[in-house]
Structures are given as C-alpha cells and as structure tokens.
Amino acid sequence: MYNHNDNNPNRLPALFPFSSPPHSNPLSPSSDASNSLFKILQLNCHNSFNVTLSVLNTKSDSSILILQEPWINPHTLKLPIHSNWLCLLNHNHSPSSYQDKHHTCFLINKKYNSERIHPLPGGSRILSAVDINININKIQTIRFINIYNPPKNINVLPELDTWLNKFNNRKIPSFIFIDSNLHNKLWNPPNYPHSHRESKFLIKTCGQKGFKIISEKGVPTFLTKRSSPTTIDLTWANFLSQKLIHSCITSSRNHASPPSHPIKRLIKLEISNTPSTHLSPIHNILDKHLFNDYDLPSIETIHPHIINPWEDFSLPISNLNVKKEDIKAKVQSQIDQSKSNSEHLIFTDGSNIPKNGAGSAAILDNSTHFSCRINSSEKALAFKAEVQAVIIGLDIFINQHLSSPTSSISTPPINFFVDN
CATH class of the missing domain: 3.60.10.10 (Endonuclease/exonuclease/phosphatase)
Structure with a gap:
C-alpha cells in the first residue's frame, strides 16, 4: 500500500x-x-x-x-x-x-x-x-x-x-x-x-x-x-x-517521508550495509514513531555487529565480557543508576508458546503496562514477538509523555531492557 x-x-x-x-x-x-x-x-x-x-x-x-x-x-x-x-x-x-x-x-x-x-x-x-x-x-x-x-x-x-x-x-x-x-x-x-x-x-x-x-x-x-x-x-x-x-x-505532492530527514537518512544508510534479505525490524520501529520531539544530533547511534549467514551466531557468553553469574547484578546496577538519574525504564518481553500462540508485553517505569496476543504460534516467530514488545513500549511512552501539548521538549533518556 x-x-x-x-x-x-x-x-x-x-x-x-x-x-x-x-x-x-x-x-x-x-x-x-x-x-x-x-x-x-x-x-x-x-x-x-x-x-x-x-x-x-x-x-x-x-x-x-x-x-x-x-x-x-x-x-x-x-x-x-x-x-x-x-x-x-x-x-x-x-x-x-x-x-x-x-x-x-x-x-x-x-x-x-x-x-x-x-x-x-x-x-x-x-x-x-x-x-x-x-x-x-x-x-x-x-x-x-x-x-x-x-x-x-x-x-x-x-x-x-x-x-x-x-x-x-x-x-x-x-x-x-x-x-x-x-x-x-x-x-x-x-x-x-x-x-x-x-x-x-x-x-x-x-x-x-x-x-x-x-x-x-x-x-x-x-x-x-x-x-x-x-x-x-x-x-x-x-x-x-x-x-x-x-x-x-x-x-503532485505525495507526502512520502522526505529523504533529507535525519532519521530517514540514518535508516537508509544502515539498510545499505545490511544483507537485503535480513533487514532489521528496528528500522521499522524507527520509521513508525515520531522523533521530531527529540534532540536528533544527540541521539546515540548503535552500530550492530552483522553476522554473515554462514557464521555461527550462538556466541559464548564470554564475548560480553561478563560472567553469567554476574549478569543479574550488572543489570540491577544499571536499573538503579537510571532511576537515580530520573531516566525512563522500559522492560519488554515476547514469547511464542506452542499451541498457545505468540504474545508481547511491556512495562514503563514499573507503573504502566500493556500486553497482547499478536498471532497463533504457527504464524508468528518469537523474534517478532520480541520486536512487537519494543514497539508497545514506545507506544506507551509516547502516549504517557508526548501526548500532552504541555509536555516538555526536553525528555529524559529512555532505557530499554530486553532479554534477547
């Protein structure tokens, strides 16, 4: 369409x-x-x-x-x-x-x-x-x-x-x-x-x-x-x-997104460096949400590590330079630090349970949450459920903090915590 x-x-x-x-x-x-x-x-x-x-x-x-x-x-x-x-x-x-x-x-x-x-x-x-x-x-x-x-x-x-x-x-x-x-x-x-x-x-x-x-x-x-x-x-x-x-x-004006938009330029650049058959769903997230209320030059760009299809992507935990038993404490430390800086926290999760279907959920600042069933297990992957959970988290944040005409243009950082 x-x-x-x-x-x-x-x-x-x-x-x-x-x-x-x-x-x-x-x-x-x-x-x-x-x-x-x-x-x-x-x-x-x-x-x-x-x-x-x-x-x-x-x-x-x-x-x-x-x-x-x-x-x-x-x-x-x-x-x-x-x-x-x-x-x-x-x-x-x-x-x-x-x-x-x-x-x-x-x-x-x-x-x-x-x-x-x-x-x-x-x-x-x-x-x-x-x-x-x-x-x-x-x-x-x-x-x-x-x-x-x-x-x-x-x-x-x-x-x-x-x-x-x-x-x-x-x-x-x-x-x-x-x-x-x-x-x-x-x-x-x-x-x-x-x-x-x-x-x-x-x-x-x-x-x-x-x-x-x-x-x-x-x-x-x-x-x-x-x-x-x-x-x-x-x-x-x-x-x-x-x-x-x-x-x-x-x-003749068709109102398609202008190529000059900073976020659009970023997405096009990332897509050009990504295998065409494995486009990141994060690109779709960026393309579907309003970013003009943010200070675009200050947005941190995270460059993904692209793994070739023939490589084994089940990487050992040692690649994260964190021992498995220390991960929980590290995450808790990150949460505490974010709270002390008055930053927003969004926790997301998605699952695909055989015979029951796929579902997604997100919670913002331990107060506002939303969950939904997105499809049957035969029609949705667990990865799709995870990405949908991130989208839900963004929607909750936009509705809670960007919907009011009196909302401040200066918005504290948002921290996403996902399990994979």
Missing part, C-alpha cells in the same frame, strides 16, 4: 474565498488579512504511518484535512496525536479490534474554535460527516462528508444513499469527498475505457441529492506501475457549495 502512495498525488479539492467580517469570528483564523481562504486537503494515506505523519507535520495553511485510510495505532486504535490538529473519528463507531478500525477521519486545524465543529449522526468506519459553523458572508455552516469505498468485498454506496436520505440538506453548502475505487468514463483519464457498474449508482445517488463532480476529470489520482493511471478520488459539491469554490486542483 505504501508503495502505491509514493506515486499518488493528493487533491486540494476546494479553496473557498471568504471576506472576513470586521468583528472577530470564532472559526476564522486570527489574522489581520481582509480576505481568507478556507483550504481543504483530501488524501488517501494507504495506512502508511510515514504519509499520515507527513501530512500532519506539513506546514500548511489548510483548514481541514479529509483523510481516507489514515494510519491507525494498532494498540490504541486512534490516530497519532498532534498539537496542530483536532482529530475527528466517527463517534458512532467504536472499533473493538484493528481489523474494525476507522477508514476515514477529519483533522481540523486547532486555530479554529472546536465549539463550532459538529460531528453528524449516522455513518460508520467508512463514512463520516461533520458540520462546521463558518458565519462568514451569510454562510452559516458547511457540511463535509468523507467516504472510503474499499476496492473489494464491501460496497459503501448503499450506505451513502441511506445516509443522504436521512441527513442531506440542500440548504447547507455540502461536499462529498470519496475514494471511490471506481472507474467511469465521466472521470476516467483519456483512453481509459474500463467502467465499474457500481459507478453508475454513485452518479445516480449523488445526482439525485443535488451533487455534481467538481474535482478535475481525467486527471489521475492513483498511479501504479502495474496498470495505467486512474482517477478514483473524487469531490462532489451541491448547488450552494459550488458557488463558493475558488479552485480545485490535484497536487
């Missing part, structure tokens, strides 16, 4: 020119400018942490992000926490597992007053809607509908039809943002003849409710090496909202 997104453009579906009134507006940005644009970004993140975080970290004047398939934390089942954005997941859906996670979300710039944001009833993990009070130039409210239509097995279009029958209001300027995964000659790129039968239902449903396509027709939004470029990400607007549109463009 992530490779697709490396080539996928995103859509800047609507820029609304509003003249700000003289008095202060709770939703409008605090700016002295006499004119402002309410900017919207629509993007499918393809479940990629890199892409989702790139969108959140981009210095943009977008007012709202309309995301499909954002990265969802597999432990909390929520989006990454970010100080600049208010996250809205459909409150009508409470996932009980990662497989039941949300596929759509709204991220609204925190410079807007949250009291003017009203999530709408109905919807599900693949359909959500929100009203935002604008109160500019006689425009009271704008409605945003976010839909993800999976490419296989699930057809969300009847759900969209049902939702519009209950809640559509032609007196409110409204937009539908959909990753349709559908082809039709109405929006296909030139010389792309394929058409899905379901696309006719989408056209009929939106048309009967007063919506028409405002996104660029024929401009590819999904690029892949396996087939011709296609247009599947669409934006629809009703009659009132069409009057507000300043422009609607498809951008």
